[in-house]
Amino acid sequence: MANAPVNITVTGAAGNIGYALLFRIASGALLGPDQRVNLRLLEIPQAVKAAEGTAMELFDSAFSTLGSVDIFDDPKQAFEGANIAFLVGSMPRRAGMERSDLLSANGGIFGPQGEALAAGAADDIKVLVVGNPANTNALIAASHAGDIPASRFTAMTRLDHNRALAQLAAKAGCHVSDIDKVAIWGNHSSTQYPDLTHATIKGEPITDILADREWVENDFIPTVAKRGAAIIEARGASSAASAASAAIDHVRDWCLGTTSAWTSAAVMSDGSYGVPEGVISSFPCTAENGEWKIVQGLEIDDFSRAKIDASAAELVDEKNAVAGMGLI
Ligand SMILES: NC(=O)c1ccc[n+]([C@@H]2O[C@H](COP(=O)([O-])OP(=O)(O)OC[C@H]3O[C@@H](n4cnc5c(N)ncnc54)[C@H](O)[C@@H]3O)[C@@H](O)[C@H]2O)c1
Numbered sequence: 001m002a003n004a005p006v007n008i009t010v011t012g013a014a015g016n017i018g019y020a021l022l023f024r025i026a027s028g029a030l031l032g033p034d035q036r037v038n039l040r041l042l043e044i045p046q047a048v049k050a051a052e053g054t055a056m057e058l059f060d061s062a063f064s065t066l067g068s069v070d071i072f073d074d075p076k077q078a079f080e081g082a083n084i085a086f087l088v089g090s091m092p093r094r095a096g097m098e099r100s101d102l103l104s105a106n107g108g109i110f111g112p113q114g115e116a117l118a119a120g121a122a123d124d125i126k127v128l129v130v131g132n133p134a135n136t137n138a139l140i141a142a143s144h145a146g147d148i149p150a151s152r153f154t155a156m157t158r159l160d161h162n163r164a165l166a167q168l169a170a171k172a173g174c175h176v177s178d179i180d181k182v183a184i185w186g187n188h189s190s191t192q193y194p195d196l197t198h199a200t201i202k203g204e205p206i207t208d209i210l211a212d213r214e215w216v217e218n219d220f221i222p223t224v225a226k227r228g229a230a231i232i233e234a235r236g237a238s239s240a241a242s243a244a245s246a247a248i249d250h251v252r253d254w255c256l257g258t259t260s261a262w263t264s265a266a267v268m269s270d271g272s273y274g275v276p277e278g279v280i281s282s283f284p285c286t287a288e289n290g291e292w293k294i295v296q297g298l299e300i301d302d303f304s305r306a307k308i309d310a311s312a313a314e315l316v317d318e319k320n321a322v323a324g325m326g327l328i
């Protein structure tokens with residue numbers, strides 16, 4: 001293989017998402033069949049043995065795209081030389097909890113990881129935070145990451161985006177690949193705004209579907225926004241394989257470029273669309289040359305304005321809460 005191997009750190013490697021994610025990265029689903037990857041797994045000491053079991057299975061899979069697998073319980077060692085970091089390791093919510101209930105349990109994980117990334121990651125490091133509450137955990141990591149540009153810290157709303165595509169495809173009787181220009185705005189929480197205003201199917205606007213306000217407002221939006229809770233209720237555990245798949249989609253698009261007109265990613269707000277600067281919010285985005293760009297120039301109607309503002313206000317509240325805890 002012509003290119004140098006890419007070093008990829010995955011935290012929470014022995015967890016449910018980790019188990020689904022690692023084999024897809026190792027098999028070439030992230031960076032393609034011609035790019036070798038070195039995996040660096042980070043776990044807490046109690047879970048290192050389980051991570052060793054996963055590493056044995058990775059070894060046994062004899063993937064042509066897998067270089068090495070190393071296991072660490074020290075973030076500084078795990079992030080040394082990392083080009084890509086998936087920050088998954090953290091506690092999932094249980095039935096009846098909101099993701100923000102995890103702020104105090106999980107927030108403390110991300111400051112030290114931001115510092116460890118700053119200490120040793122490669123200059124081109126790209127970070128995706130999956131652990132909840134993902135947007136604010138990404139903000140915590142970014143705020144401890146010294147010279148690493150804030151644009152390298154992102155949080156995952158691609159699962160919400162994919163859920164929105166699936167719901168719209170089912171309603172319209174089309175394939176998900178026929179759909180474009182769906183957007184998730186705001187927080188990966190129940191205040192998120194899955195927005196169909198600009199959506200197209202095979203390039204055509206979805207005028208009839210948008211006119212069905214009962215379906216858009218009382219079915220589509222709450223179904224997407226509360227899908228995580230519905231999965232927890234059904235499985236007894238939070239989404240794992242679909243989350244891992246969305247994490248692959250997010251980082252693949254970031255590294256290799258988006259192929260659809262746009263997708264959704266939570267990135268540091270630059271004030272676009274009135275979302276306050278300094279929170280990590282989901283926007284409709286494209287990726288090119290390894291950089292996310294927020295899609296500009298969209299008309300925002302009154303309904304969308306209120307939804308975007310409500311989720312942005314929750315992000316500001318979460319930011320203030322973690323500032324109050326001394327985490328940023
Ligand atoms: N953003 C999203 O769309 C999305 C989707 C699904 C799940 N999640 C979140 O992802 C996180 C992980 O979910 P899961 O189902 O894999 O949970 P899990 O409990 O199965 O696994 C979590 C793993 O993280 C490890 N861990 C805990 N603290 C750590 C630390 N400081 N460093 C390294 N590893 C650590 C644990 O030992 C465990 O192995 C949860 O917070 C969950 O809510 C986010």
Ligand SMILES: O=C(O)C[C@H](O)C(=O)O
Pocket residue numbers: 092093099132159227228229231238239
């Ligand atoms: O909902 C959760 O707590 C897990 C995850 O964020 C999801 O959206 O499935």
